[in-house]
Amino acid sequence: MPTQTYDPIASASFSGYTSGTINLPTTGYTDLVLIINNAGSGGDNGWITLNGDASRNISWAVLGGTSGGSISKSSSGNPSVLYSLVGAQYANPGTFHFFDYRNSGFHKQILAEVSSSYGVQLAQYTYPNTSPITSMEIRTQTYSSMGTGSWSLYGITRA
Amino acid sequence: MPILGTVASSILSYLNPSSGYFSIATGAGDNSSPSVNFSNIPQTYKHLQIIATTKNTVGTSDWDALIMRFNNDSGASSYITATYFYYVSANVAQYGVTNPYDRMVPSYLPMNGSSIGSANVGCAVITIMDYANPNKFKSVLGKGGTNWGNGTGANLWSGSVWKSTNPVTSIQIGAQAGNFANGAVVGLYGFN
Numbered sequence: 557m558p559t560q561t562y563d564p565i566a567s568a569s570f571s572g573y574t575s576g577t578i579n580l581p582t583t584g585y586t587d588l589v590l591i592i593n594n595a596g597s598g599g600d601n602g603w604i605t606l607n608g609d610a611s612r613n614i615s616w617a618v619l620g621g622t623s624g625g626s627i628s629k630s631s632s633g634n635p636s637v638l639y640s641l642v643g644a645q646y647a648n649p650g651t652f653h654f655f656d657y658r659n660s661g662f663h664k665q666i667l668a669e670v671s672s673s674y675g676v677q678l679a680q681y682t683y684p685n686t687s688p689i690t691s692m693e694i695r696t697q698t699y700s701s702m703g704t705g706s707w708s709l710y711g712i713t714r715a
Numbered sequence: 716m717p718i719l720g721t722v723a724s725s726i727l728s729y730l731n732p733s734s735g736y737f738s739i740a741t742g743a744g745d746n747s748s749p750s751v752n753f754s755n756i757p758q759t760y761k762h763l764q765i766i767a768t769t770k771n772t773v774g775t776s777d778w779d780a781l782i783m784r785f786n787n788d789s790g791a792s793s794y795i796t797a798t799y800f801y802y803v804s805a806n807v808a809q810y811g812v813t814n815p816y817d818r819m820v821p822s823y824l825p826m827n828g829s830s831i832g833s834a835n836v837g838c839a840v841i842t843i844m845d846y847a848n849p850n851k852f853k854s855v856l857g858k859g860g861t862n863w864g865n866g867t868g869a870n871l872w873s874g875s876v877w878k879s880t881n882p883v884t885s886i887q888i889g890a891q892a893g894n895f896a897n898g899a900v901v902g903l904y905g906f907n
Contacts (some may be wrong), residue, residue: 558757558905562736563875586902587766615831617860617868619801619808655768655838662898663831665768665838680860680870686834713765714902715738 558715562589564710570594570702574695577608578709580657582690585711588654592694594705601697604638604652606664606689613684614638621679638666638681658688718899739763744899747773749900752888754814756846758882760905763843767901768836769824769861773888777829778802778869780863780891781839782818785853785883789817793878796820817874818891821857827896830864836898837861846883853877898903 565581565588580588592602606612614637625692635704638652638714649669664683694707732886737760742751742783756763769781786792792815800823813820822839829835837860852877862869877883886903889895 558737558739561738561904562906576883588868615802615862615866615868617862617870619799619860619870619872652836653840655764655766656900662768662834662836665836665840669858676860678860678863678870678872680838680868682831682862682868684772684831684834686775712736712902712904713738714741714900 559713561711561713563711567706567708569706570704573699573701575693575707577691577693579691580689581711582658582688584713586656586658586714587712588657589681589710590654590692591649591708591710592652592705593649593707594702600700603695603697605693605695606638607685607687608682608693609685614681616679616681617683618677618679620675628661638668638700654689660688661686664689697705723885730858734824736904739903739905741903742901744770744889744895744897746897748759748889749894750887751895751899752885752887753903756884756886756903757905758847758884760847761845761907762905763846763883764889764904765839765841765886765901766904767837767839767888767900769822769828770836770858770896770899771824772893772896773826774828776824776830777826778823778863779826780820780824781824781837781859781888782891783821783841783855783886783888784818785877785879786881786885787887788879791815791817791837793817794819794875795878796873796875798858798873800869800870800873802869805877809813813879819855819877821855821873821875822859823869823871824890824899825861825863826893826903829862831862834898835863839872843883844866849882853879853883
């Protein structure tokens with residue numbers, strides 16, 4: 557019997573430079589979708605940290621395009637954070653899909669699409685941790701204000 | 716005076732009381748089969764979506780194609796796939812069109828010899844539009860990617876066409892080489 561899913565879990569407006577710690581459901585869902593809609597202005601990078609974890613070397617690849625060409629980069633030099641993509645500043649909206657975030661056997665995958673100064677970008681991140689993701693924090697890199705904006709979190713389960 | 720959008724929405728809601736996003740079925744790689752197969756797909760949704768973690772059993776630190784077919788159709792010219800993709804070894808985004816082909820390539824997957832360990836997997840989200848419509852070819856949008864080592868990744872956006880007007884009643888999705896590995900999990904969803 558099909559199960560209705562894609563449920564809203566939580567949402568809030570930004571205040572200051574951080575969302576604060578967002579504790580994630582420990583039952584009920586397999587995947588999460590985070591939508592960031594930040595209408596603020598500024599030149600800072602957006603970050604997402606997972607599990608308050610500063611010890612993991614997150615690897616990522618990003619693909620994007622503009623009328624003037626394309627951008628494609630890969631790096632593992634940004635431990636512990638998901639950049640809101642190369643060139644993307646915190647004024648840009650985006651979605652982040654967290655695959656099988658409670659799985660305890662495999663590295664965690666995140667797929668993001670963000671509107672940025674380089675056009676729409678697609679990024680895939682590998683968070684090399686076999687433990688479940690239990691919390692996240694959205695923040696700016698240099699502690700400048702998020703401006704006016706909000707985030708929403710949705711949960712998806714499998715049959 | 717009623718707003719047309721509101722009236723239309725109400726009518727659609729009446730005609731289709733099951734509007735929403737539904738989990739239909741789940742399949743998993745087992746190291747011994749090349750693909751996960753969904754059969755007897757209900758024809759009651761407007762669109763389908765696949766959410767997957769991916770990996771094949773090939774013991775190399777590299778990437779390969781995630782492939783997909785509908786209704787067990789492996790005809791040599793049944794599909795077209797256009798991609799916008801990136802992989803580190805080329806270090807540049809590229810466009811590609813495969814026409815015709817016997818499979819779709821909606822995303823990439825990692826091989827099982829990743830330098831970041833056997834726990835590595837890839838990911839993909841694939842949307843199949845108007846899959847039950849008997850009057851038009853079927854369109855597929857894919858996005859996904861993988862890393863197979865620190866700083867070595869590949870990802871892509873893709874658009875595919877199955878050149879058939881038959882409703883999609885089964886889906887075969889899995890590895891192009893080797894088998895679909897343990898850790899590959901495919902969820903099938905329907906929405907209206």
